[in-house]
Amino acid sequence: MKTNTQVTSPPDPTVTRPELRRAAWSSWLGSSLEYMDFTLYTLASALVFGPLFFPNETPAVALISSLGVYGSGFVVRPIGGYVFGRVGDKHGRRIVLIVTLSMMGIATMGIGLLPTYAQIGIWAPALLVLLRLVQGFGAGAELAGASVLLVESSPVRRRGLFGAIVAMGTNSGIFLATVLWTLLTLLPDDAFLSWGWRVPFLLSIVTTFVALAIRTKVKESPVFEEAKERRAEATANQVEQPSILVEARQSAKSFLLALGIRMGENSAVYLVKGFMVGWVVTTTGLDSAVVTTGIMIGTVIGFATVPYFGKLSDKLGRRPVFLGFTLFQILFAIPAMLLIETGNPIVIAAVFAIFVxxxxxxxxxxxxxxxxxxxxxxxxxxxxxxxxxxxxxVSGGLAPVIAAALVAVITDSWWPVAIVLILFAGCGLLGALFAPETRGRDLTTEVDAVDESRALQ
Structure with missing residues (x-):
């Protein structure tokens, strides 16, 4: 196992408290908007987009079509992430985050304003696809950029706490979207399909304007400013800089470890909040409100646990906190399935609340x-x-598909779901075991923590 790479504590960034607060609010609202979009589109795909935008198809094909449009946003996310990531490393984090926030906000509001198939024919689903692509392209750099800017601007001993604010934003987005959607579904069916479903999409523009008002006043990351000065000095001295491909090869180990960490975290989100919701409702015959209630309770709990454990990671380190939750996820997978098998609504809601x-x-x-x-x-x-x-x-796309395929083959059994949860959590476990501890690391250095850790051994 790797040891802490901290030798001496680097100085805190030259960011004032008001500037840091603006960066924190900006990151919170930006991540809230992304996950509000994500949740709204997921809910609308099942209930609205099929009949309104694909009315000539059977209900099953219409649902598949609307989910296909949803998936198109994920296809362009890596492309948007790479393009905006390159811009962010060259021209600054702040400008990219302003652009991505604007793209997501405009696209989401646009979906709320879209005419239906009955009004403009084939142009309706075509425009829905276009707006979803714009949404996904911008979202590809939002969460990562918010984390980078906020952590690079934070006091060294409070990076874990401020980094957790991005996760708080995702909680906020899911909670707001779920509450709004639940309230609107109480409308008569005709009113809901006519205008009710549009309301949360249109309201997202409020979040966008507030976040933009704050984000345009956010100071650029001090770490980027220093890197920019070094790059200008190297250019002036005609020092040859390695290409991005060379840098990527040099960072291959960091890539693999980070990918394992990401897969362990992200797979559970899509398995629990996506696949398991439908699977539990289908196998137990319970009303879907049981599961969504559990998710909403868990989301509220998350508002308390996320800042606490972010702060704990500043005290104990990133690795032990991440490993603790990963091990819990692995050990809880089988008991969770057995509890779901009881069919008790309160117990099932509690399982989802614990996960979420x-x-x-x-x-x-x-x-x-x-x-x-x-x-x-x-x-x-x-x-x-x-x-x-x-x-x-890889994880969000594959984990639910693998779970669904196994459940289809091995019917009337819960263990395939538990196995998929455990295997993907195992990827996070391996990544965390071999990744170095980074608490207190100097973020201005151009060397990856893996290479720095190796040099210190």
Missing amino acids: GGPLPNLYGVESSWLVELFGSKHRYTFMTTIKEVGSV
Whole structure:
């Protein structure tokens, strides 16, 4: 196992408290908007987009079509992440985050304003796809960029706490979207399908304007400013700089470790909040409100646990906190399935509340600061966005598909779901075991923490 790479504590960034507060609020609201978009589209795919945008298809095909549009956003996320990551490393984190926030906000509001198939025909689903692509392209750099800017601007001994704010934003987005959608579904069916479903999409523009008002006043990351000065000096002295491909090869080990950490965290999000919701409702015959209630309770719990464990990672380190939640997730997988098998609504809701209030947001909260500290300053934004989005596609895309395939083959059994949860959590366990501790690391260095740790041994 690796030891802490901290030798002497580097100085805190030259960021005032008001500037740091603006960066924190900006990151919170930006991540809230992304996950509000994500949750709203997931809910609308099942209930609204099929009949309104694909009315000529059978209900099953319409649902598949609307989910296909949803998936298109994920296809472009890695591309958007790489493009904006490169811009962020060259021109600054702040400008990218302003652009990505604007793209997501405009696209989300646009979905709320879209005419239906009955009004403009085939142009309706075509525009829905276009807006979803814009949404996904911008979202590809939002969460990683928010983490990078906030952690690079934070006091050294409080990076874990401030990095966890991004996870708090994801909680806020999911909670707001779920509450709004639940309230609107109380409308008569005709009113809901006519205008009710549009309300939360249109309201997202309020979050966008508030976040933009704050983000335009956020100071650029001091770490980036220093890296920019070094790059200008190297150019003036005609020092040849390695290409991004060379840098990527040199960071291969950091990539693999970070990818394992990301897969362990991200797979559970899509398995629990995505696949398991439908699977539990289908197998137990319970009303879906039981599961969504558990998720909402867990989300509220997360508002308390995320800052606490972010702060704990500043005291104990990133590795022990991440490993603790990963081990809990592995050990809880089989008991969770057995508890779901009881069919008791309160017990099932409690299982989802434990997942959503415990490992899911806290693994991401710790990851937000750990991955920023893991990479060197020169290409940190590019590598962060690449890892997050590739990890999302691999784990978030594959885990539910593998679970669904196994359940289809091995019917009337819970163990395939538990096995998939454990195997993907194992990827996070391996990544965390072999990654170095980074608490207190100097973020201005261009060397990855893995290489720095090796040099100190």
